[in-house]
Amino acid sequence: MRRARQLATVFLLLVALASAAAGFLAPSGYAHQFRDTPDASPSRQHWLGTDDLGRDRFARLLYGTRVSLCLAPAAALLSSLLAALIGGVAGFCGGRLEQLVLAGTDLFLSLPWLFLLITIRALLPLNLPPVTSVVITFMLLGCLGWAVAARVICSDAHLLRNCDFILLARASGLGGWRLLVRHLLPNLMPIVYAQFWLSIPIFILTEANLGILGLGVSEPLPSWGTLLRDLESCSSMSHLWQFAPLLLLIAAVSCFHLLVVDREFPA
C-alpha cells in the first residue's frame, strides 16, 4: 500500500511537472496546425501523432492536462464544500431547516439548467479569451454541482446528529459552529471526499459537453474534455495512441484517490 502511494505521488508529480513545463517539453504549440500531416501516426517529431487538423497530440495533452488538472479539482472542491456546508448544516440542525433545505435541493435538481446555461452564454460577450471561458465554466459547474452531494451528506449528518459523541460534545458545553466544524465535519469527511472524487471526472466530461452551448473551453485551447470528445469520432481501435487522454484521466484520478484514502482516520 505504501509502495503504491509512493508510486502515485511520483506519477502525479511527474504529470504536474510535465504539464507545467509544457512550453519546454512539447515539440510545438498546442494550436499549431501541421497541415501537411493531419491524422499522423506517432513519430519522432510527434510522439502521439497529430489530430485531424495536424496539431501535435502530445502538446495538446500536456496543455489540456494543465487546464483540467487545475480547474476540475477546484470546481469539485467548490461544489463539495458547498454540499458539505448546506447538507451538513441541514442534517445537523434537523427539523424544519432540514425539510426546507431538502425541498430546496429537490427544486434545484429539477430546474432546467440547460436554459440557465444558455442564458449565461447569452449574457457573456462572444469575444471571451478561451481561458476566461473555461474558468467561468468550471466555476459554474462548481456552483451548480452541489445538490446531489448535499442530499447524501445531509442524510449522513442526520445520522451523526444522534450519535453519543455529539451528545457528549454538547454536554461538554460545545455548540454552534464549533460543534459543527470540529466534531461533525471530520466525520463527514469520508463522504465529502467521495463526492469530491466522483465529481472531478464528471466535471471534466461535462465541461466538454458544454462546448455545444458555447461555454467551456473554446478552440484552440485544449482540455481533457475536448480531447476526450475527439475520441467520439475515433471509429477504429487501431489507433491506440489516441486513447492517451483517457488513460491519463483514469490514471490521475486513481492516483489522487490512492493518496486521499490514506489521509482518512483509521476506521
Add this chain to the structure above:
Amino acid sequence: MRRVLFTVLSLWLAFGSARAQSATQLRFCLRSEPKTFNPLLVEEDSSDTVRYLTGGVLVRLNRKTQKLEPGLATDWKVSRDGRTIAFTLRPGLKFSDGTSFSAADVAYTVQQMMEPSLHSPIGDTFRSGEGATESKILAADKVAISFPAPVAGLDRLFDQVAIMSASSAKKEMAVLGPYYVSENHAGSYLMLERNPNYWRQDAAGRPLPYIDSIRLDIQQNRDLELLRLERGEIDLVNSIDPEYYEKLVKEKPALAHDAGPSLDSEHMWFNQVPTAAISDYKKAWFQSANFRRAVSEAINRQDLARIAFRGHARPAVGIVSPANQFWFNDKLRPHPFDQKSALQRLQKDGFRLHDGVLRDVNGHVVEFSIITNAGNRYRERMATMIQQDLAGVGMKVNVVTLDFPSLIERITRTFTYEACLLGLVNTDLDPASVMNVWLSSAENHQWSPGEKKPATAWEAEIDRLMRAQASTLDDHRRKQYFDRVQEIAWEQEPFIYLVTKNALSAISTSLSNAQPVVLRPQVFWNVDELKLAPEVAATR
C-alpha cells in the same frame, strides 16, 4: 436416395431463385415518417422521396443532364408572354389503380394546387401575380394552363407537380409514377409496389421499373442506417459525410461513390445589420468590401477542403456551384489564397500590421468572433483553421460554437454576433430559388436581413438584376443577368464562400445501373432503371 435428395435440393434452389427473381426488393431508409402522401402538400424530405418514387410528372428534369425530358407529356410549349404552357399528353395511360389518365386530371391537379385554402407549397412557386389560374382542356390529350402573370422557368416547375386523378376513388393514392404505396406501417416502414401501369419501357420494350418493390424503413439514427448498409440490410444511402466515406473506402471501397462537387456550399459572413449591438468601428470593418475581400484572401480554401473535408470538397467560387451546369458563371474562379494581397487591401483601409497584431486606422486591435453551430465537426474544423489562417494577417479570431436554436436566434432576431459560419443547402438549380437570399428586402438576406431599401449601391444593383431575371422568359438573357449577380457577389463578398462539398453516397454492389449525381435524389433519381443482382435477391 442421394439422387432424390439432390433433385429436391436443386428444384428447391431453382424455385427459390425463380421466386426471388420475380420479387426483387430495393431497401433503403427514410430519416422520418412522411408527413403526407398528398403530392401537393409535400414539404419535408421523406414525403418528397415518396413523391419522387410514386408521382408521375408531365416533364422530368433529368438529374444527370440537368435538362428537361418528356414525362406524361410528350411535348410542351410555353407561350411568348410566359403566362401559358400547353401540354400534349401521352395517350392511353392509366393510374396505378386502373383509372384512365386524361387532360381532365391535369386540370384537376392544377386547380387543386392553386386552391388558396390548400396552402400548397408547390402552388406558391407558381404564384406570380394576383388573379386566377385557368386550365383549358383542348382535347383529351391536350391541355393549356394560363397564369395571371408570367412565371420564370415555368416548364421546369412542373417537375415537382405529380398529377393526381380527378376521378379515382383512391384519390392521391392512385399514381402515375413507377411505384405506388401498398403498405404503410406507421413509424416502422413503408412498402412500395411496382406500378403495373407505369408508362416507361426500356430499349428492348420491357416495361419499367425492373425492381418489383421498395421497402422504406423509417430510421432516424444515422449510425444505425450506416451499420445496416454494412450488413447488407439496405442497398443505398443517399448522402454520407466525408469521414464515413473514408472509412468505407478503407473497408468496402466498392460501396463508396463520390459524384464530385454538389450544390451545397459552406460560407461565412459578417454582421452588417446597421442596428446590431456591436461597436461602430467593427461595423465599419464589416461594411468595407476591402476588409471582407482581405479576410477571404487570407483563408486557405484548399486546406479547408483537403483537411476539414478529407479532400471531398473544393474551394467554392460563389453563389452558384459549378455543379449547376447551366447557371454557373464559368468566368469566375475561387478567390486565391494570398495573404500579401490581403494585407495590401487592408492597408487601403488604413489597417496596420505590427508585431503580428493588426490594428485599424484608429488603433483598435482587430479581433472578432465567429459563431457556428455546435456538433458539426466540419464547421468546427473550418472555424479553427480559419482562426489560424487569419492569425497570419494579425487578426485575432474567437471561435464560439452554439446550439442551433441560440445561433438562429442570434442571426435572425437579436443580431448579437460578429461573424457566422454556416452552410447552404440548394435543391433547385434555378436562380428563382435564391431570390429569398439575394433581394435586399429578403428575410434570408443574412448579412443584413429585410433592408427597407438597399443599403449599398451594389445591393441595389443586385436587386435590379434579380428582378430583371425573374421577369424575363428567355433563359439566356436571364443567365446574363444572373451572371452579373454572381460577379458582383464575387467582388463584394457579403457571403465569403469557402468550399463546395462533394456529393458522397454509398451504394450496394448488388445494385446496378446506379449513376449517383449531385442533384437530389442523388442515387435513385433513375429508380425505374435500377436493377438488383439476382444472387442478392435470392437471399431475400
Add this chain to the structure above:
Amino acid sequence: MADRLLEIRISADYPNKPAVLDDCSLEIGRGEIVGLVGKSGCGKSTLSLALLGLLAWRGGQVRGSIRLNGRDLVGLSEGEMRKLRGREIALVLQSPMSALNPALKLGTQLHEAWKAHSSGSSEACNRAVGEALENVSLPQEPAFLQRYPSQISVGQAQRVLIAMAILHRPPLLIADEPTSALDIITQSEILELFSKVSRKLAMSILYISHDLLSLASISQRVAVMENGAIVECSPTMKIFRDPSHPYTRQLIRALPVIPQVFAAPAR
C-alpha cells in the same frame, strides 16, 4: 444534607410520550455520591438530559425546577445553559467507544472540551489536560494523545471520558451507566476511580445504573426510580436493610445471592 448542591422537582414529556418524568424530585448534597437505580426506560437518562438542558434538543419538554447552587436552571437560555454544561455539570456516558468522536485524536477532543469554557494559553490547556489525565491514571505523554479512539482499550476510553468530564472540576458529575459496557475487573477499577475523584475534587456524582450492587459500593444514598418518579431515597444501608417501597423490595430480592461456598469464610 444541609449543604445542598442540587434540588430537582420536575416533570418531562416527549411529544408522543407524555409524563416520562412525573413529578420527580431529588436532592444531592455537596461532595455526595447519589445512586439512581431503576429499570431500563423508567426515565433515568431523561433525567440526566433534563439536568443538562438537552432535552429540548431531543424534542422533549421540562416543567418544574432544577436548582443548582440555588439557581434555577429551567428557563435559562440555550447560551446560558451551554456555559453551565461541562463546567458546572459534566456527563459520562455508558459506552466509551461511541461517546468518543472516532474522527478526532484523543488530545484534540480533550482540548476542545477545555476550550469550550477557557480561553487561556495552550500551556494552561496542556496543564489542565495533564492534570485530568493524572487524576484518572492515564499516561500523559504526547504519543497517547495522538491516538484515535479506535487505538485504545475500552477501559482507557472510559478513563479519557472521565478525564474530560473533570477537566473543569465541575461540582456535579452525572455518570449515566458508566460501567455497564465494561468487564468486571475494569468495572471495579472505574468505580474506584469515581469515588477517588469525588473525594479528591469534592465533586458530587449522580451515579445512574440498573446494577444495584455496583451502585451500592460507591453511593452514600440511593434513589429508586419507577415510572418517572423517585419512589424511595434513603442512605444505602437503609435501602438494603429496610426497603420501604414494594419496588425497592422487589429489586433487593432480585439481587444474586452469593453462593455459600464463597460466603462462608467471610463470616
